[in-house]
Amino acid sequence: MRLTQAILLLAAGAAQAASSWSFDDASISVAAKKGSDAIKEKFSQKAPLTKPVGLGSTDTVKVILTAKEDGKAKRPHQAFVTIKEQETGLEAPFPLTVKDTGKAVVQISQKDLPVQFLLSPKPLKASVVIGSFGEARAVNTPVFDIEIQTDPNTPLPKYEAPIRYGKKPEIHHIFRPDPQSPPKVISLFFALAVAATVPALFISWLLLGANLNHLTKALGAAPLSHLTFFGSIVAMEGVFFMYYTSWNLFQILPVAGVVGIVTVLSGTKALGEVQSRRLAGER
Structure with missing residues (x-):
């Protein structure tokens, strides 16, 4: 009897530990500012998109999915679509708007992305992140890539890396050169002008009756x-x-x-x- 209870407790613990978040009914669509959807494809945790999704300067990416916990539709505490730049590792999270039924949606356009993403030579990596309080494991799954398509008639934005605290090159102080004397001609002129005041002083004394x-x-x-x-x-x-x-x-x-x-x-x-x-x- 005790052995049976122990087995049941272990099974219950294993089942609880195995609970996790997931998503289903996921799709992505790319719509231009004016017009119908240019692309609409479905993806899942096990079947991400194999081809990058193009995002033009006037396009909007729309991601729709249903969040689930242990296969049941549920509203999680946090749900994001994170976009990552491959070379620098910079990430930008975009929160999904989630209903109580687990239905979630988010829209992303070029103006929402950091400047570094628009200048990236490689496609951006997009992942779905879902998690909440409790014992259920969160999910962080790459689902598709985004290829930025810039407008050839519009100049690319400029980006300057911010100054970071860290080790800087050693500073070697360069002292100013020693002050130089003025030209000898100028010095001689003023020296003679000062010397000329001496006889002028004696002459003044004689004229004034010293x-x-x-x-x-x-x-x-x-x-x-x-x-x-x-x-x-x-x-x-x-x-x-x-x-x-x-x-x-x-x-x-x-x-x-x-x-x-x-x-x-x-x-x-x-x-x-x-x-x-x-x-x-x-x-």
Whole structure:
């Protein structure tokens, strides 16, 4: 008795495990935008179409079938016609509109397909996918091929592959070339223009009545301050000259800082001495 019950339970489990989804009464038709069906053929899980179905720019593919579970017409949870591009493996699902009786239908035209499909050199693979909740096995069966027929009077669409995250080629940074000095003619012109201001300065002093007799008094009252102040100004010009010819910024900054401090300290005392004589009424 127990042996009989065990056999019945195993048989029931095997029968339950063997349940699966399928489809029947399947057909495909290709209709132009205006006119009757150009093609109408039937197919099944065991007998897919052997010849590709042509799909023109104004055509519409219509797939009709009946979904079944264990041979009984039933509405599944999911039902699709998937179209796959052979070279890239890209797939596009098109859901079937399914009634409670299991009758399902879907219509596909070129405008519904991705751009990559329209540019495919090989026929597209179409499969029927049906599945639902429960123990019944889903079905995924290739049923026919689609051959895209483009309009020769219409240019093909353009497709650019999107940027994907992944390993990129190594980047080798190219530094800009070192800055070049201006032409020597231009540098010489401005150097002479600056040098010409020195005699112009002395001539202006003579024309304005500069009193050179105060030079002796200034050097006598504060010789170190005046000489250091004048020397720091000359030294700063020398720093700029070195920066122009050979030094870089990191070399000039420390030297310019030291010379600048000397200029401020000596200039304060030197100009203070000049101010004291001006306040005393000396001209």
